[in-house]
Amino acid sequence: MINQNSQTILNVKNLHANTDGTEILKGINLTVKSGEIHAIMGLNGSGKSTFAKVLAGHPDYTVTQGNVQFEQQDLLAMNSEERAQAGIFLAFQYPIEIPGVANNQFLRLAYNTVQSKRGNEELDPLEFDDFVREKMKLLEMNPDFLDRSVNEGFSGGEKKRNEILQMALLEPKLGILDETDSGLDIDALKIVAKGVNHLSNKDNAMIMITHYQRLLDHIVPDYVHVMESGRIIKTGGKELALELEKHGYDWLHSHQQNNAGVSA
Amino acid sequence: MSELVSNDYLECLLKSLSIQSEGISSLGAPANNQSAWLKQLRKQAIDRAGQLRLPTIKDEAWRFTDISPLAKLPFKPAQALHTLKLSDIQSFFIEETNNRLVFIDGFFAPEFSGITDKEQLIIGNLPSLIESHASLVASHLAQHAQYHDNIFTALNTAFVHDGAVIIVPKNAVAAAPVHLLFIATQKETTNYPRCLIVGEANSQVTLIEDYVSLQNDAYVTNSVTECYLAPNAQVQHIRIQRENTDAYHLANCAVSLDHASRYQAVNVSFGAQISRHNLDVGFKAETGECAIDGLTIITDGQLADTHSCIDHIKPNCTSRQQHKCIADDAAHAVFNGNIIVRPGAQRTDSSQSSRNLLLSGTAQIDTKPQLEIFADDVKCAHGATVGQLDNEEIFYLKSRGLSELAARNLLTYAFGAEILNRIPLASLKHSLEQIVLNQTQSSR
Known part of the structure; x- marks a missing residue:
């Protein structure tokens, strides 16, 4: 929900980043305030996922220009665990499987690490078990998933639900969902969307990266941004996604050229 | 490394053997307790040990494992003397079971041992089982672990005087696992643990073979374990090597599988300065199964070598093996996994995986899956990876x-x-x- 008086959570200015010497992000500007839901759309290779990873501090990407303020802190000066502790959460497009580590062990370790860094109380295994089971209900997850190895043998939908479960536990200020809708059938999509909507509130914000309008039927964005070649080339309201769905990304180009023609 | 390594170690041991072979039962059981066949066996092993030499890195099977430091150590056989109290060793006990045989420096310690499943198990140390079950012991001891081309098995057999014998009678199912605890307490000695496991038809047992140290100095463990499974017998064999990091651990384990028997093993190695574990599994009849898992975790300058050989002699048998090594610092792990499918061993189903993790730039892992397939209707899969996190x-x-x-x-x-x-x-x-x-x- 847009509220002009709410606080700025994220302020990205002229962000450039490269990997292996190739520039992927070429000057991104984005402001996210608390309470807002942003969608970033765009074709494959436009830099959407890279943007998400750069915000989360992935070591493969080097920021070459620009700056990012996250709640009055210099995000780029923090390493990835500090960002997580400060309240950035990235839901992975392809969550990692960790055979040999029970999901509940992993979830509790992450939860307690973040809690202690934030000066909150940690939970012992029994307390945590009650706590996590409550959160799992929201995502209609079977408690059996606690005893299984992290993401191992989980279906695509189960992995994504496990990501949102982690978001529910870590209570981030900014949730970044990287193609959380990919590989989900419609029922799983609805459950995941319900979870995200439940977690979204006036004090936090979400950035959803997606190819498709489909997700945005269930999680309604306040802003839709279109990325191309490492930049945000257009920003609009939720209706922009519908237009894109109807006309395709090419429409944007002809549309833009028309606009350019008019303003020239 | 020349072949002329100083063989103090071997000489020292052989010298003590020649003293023994005069009155061959100077160790362990009293003289009149050693039966003629055992004396004969030991004599043959002594003779054979005298003809063999310690392997060097010029031997293909020891290419990565340099035991020349061992050759320089004048280690005598350990003696049967200890002053341990129960409280010294209790921390090694496993709470799930009270079936326990404790051996200190290779010698049976009845005061720390106990068996709760007396109904289901015939169990004890070698001298007592030779007395009560002579023909059974004689038909298996040194029949599965060949000593003719293996100096360490030959030495162990030459020194055989005590050991753990577990016979699971026909149709018996042991309720609780059996813990075989081998504790090394004497520095600069060699101890010779020996285990014999016989699973009779349709029997089941779980056992833990566990090597620990109560000292921080160098010593040598030279162990031999033999396991025979009769038709439909099952054994779950867990082997833990957690000796101190100055110790040398040389182990040979031979498993013979009869019709439709099942052998499951988990081998874990953490300890020893240099360790070598040879595991040989032979399918002597059809439809046997084995599943062998191994984990080596070493650091500093440790060297741990696992050589396994799974021999599909007969058709329709299944083997699965997964071995993992984690090497940190300047440690060196070796895995050589040989799988043989003999002519006629059709419909063999075998898989092997060797996965290895290097935690430092100076650690080293050598892995070698080795498949020798002489039959055409078989399924054999193998893979090896070495990587970092x-x-x-x-x-x-x-x-x-x-x-x-x-x-x-x-x-x-x-x-x-x-x-x-x-x-x-x-x-x-x-x-x-x-x-x-x-x-x-x-x-x-």
Whole structure:
């Protein structure tokens, strides 16, 4: 929900980043305030996922220009665990499987690490078990998933639900969902969307990266941004996604050229 | 490294043997207790040991494992003298079972041993079982572990005087696992643990063969374990090598599988300066199965070598093997996994996986899957990987707030836990997990 008086959570200015010497992000500007839901759309290779990873501090990407303020802190000066502790959460497009580590062990370790860094109380295994089971209900997850190895043998939908479960536990200020809708059938999509909507509130914000309008039927964005070649080339309201769905990304180009023609 | 390595070690041992062979039963049981066949066996082994030499890195099977430091040590056989109290060794006990045979420096310690499943098991040390079950013991002892071309098996057989014998009678199912605890207390000696396991038809047992130290000095363990499974018998064999990091551990284990028997093993090696574990499994009849899992975790300058050979002699048998090594610091791990499918061993189903994790730039891992297939209707899969911790995995954990160190430790632990999870005893699994965690944490 847009509220002009709410606080700025994220302020990205002229962000450039490269990997292996190739520039992927070429000057991104984005402001996210608390309470807002942003969608970033765009074709494959436009830099959407890279943007998400750069915000989360992935070591493969080097920021070459620009700056990012996250709640009055210099995000780029923090390493990835500090960002997580400060309240950035990235839901992975392809969550990692960790055979040999029970999901509940992993979830509790992450939860307690973040809690202690934030000066909150940690939970012992029994307390945590009650706590996590409550959160799992929201995502209609079977408690059996606690005893299984992290993401191992989980279906695509189960992995994504496990990501949102982690978001529910870590209570981030900014949730970044990287193609959380990919590989989900419609029922799983609805459950995941319900979870995200439940977690979204006036004090936090979400950035959803997606190819498709489909997700945005269930999680309604306040802003839709279109990325191309490492930049945000257009920003609009939720209706922009519908237009894109109807006309395709090419429409944007002809549309833009028309606009350019008019303003020239 | 020349073949003229100073063989003080061997000479010293052989000298003590020649003294023994005059009055051959100077160790362990009283003289009149050693039966003629055992004397004969020992004599043959002594003769054979005298003809063999210690292997060097010029021997293909020892290419990566340089035991020349061992050759320089004038280690005498350990003696049967200890002053341990129960409280000294209790921490090694496994809470899930009271079936326990304790051996100190290779000698049976009845005061610390006890068997609760007397109904289901015929169990005891070698001299007492030779007395009560002579023909059974004679028909298996030294019949599965060949000593003709193996100096360490030859020496162990030459010195055989005591050991653990477990006979699971026909149709018997042991309720609780059997813990075979081998404790080394004497520095600069060699001890010769020996185990014989006979699973008679349709029997089932779980056993833990456990090597520990109560000293910090160098010594040598030279152990031999033989296991025979009759038709439809099952054994779950957990082997833990957690000797001190100055010790030398040389182990040979030979398993013979009869019709439709099942052998499951989990071999864990943490300890010793230099360790070598040879595991030979032979399918002597059809439809046997074996599943062998191994985990080696070493650091500093440790060297741990596992050589296995799974021999599909007969058709329709299934083998599965997974071996993992984690090497940190300047440690060196070796895995050589040989699978033989003999002519006529059709419909063999075999898979082998060797996965290895290097935690430092100076650690070394040599892995060699070796398949020799002489039959045409078989399914054999194998794979080997050597890698470091995956950066994407580390990033995933860090993005959940874990520190770099915690992330690396968790992933290292997870790599090993896949094997440890196959240990069916919660308390043992837990204590081994602690060793893994301590090892990964202390190394950084």
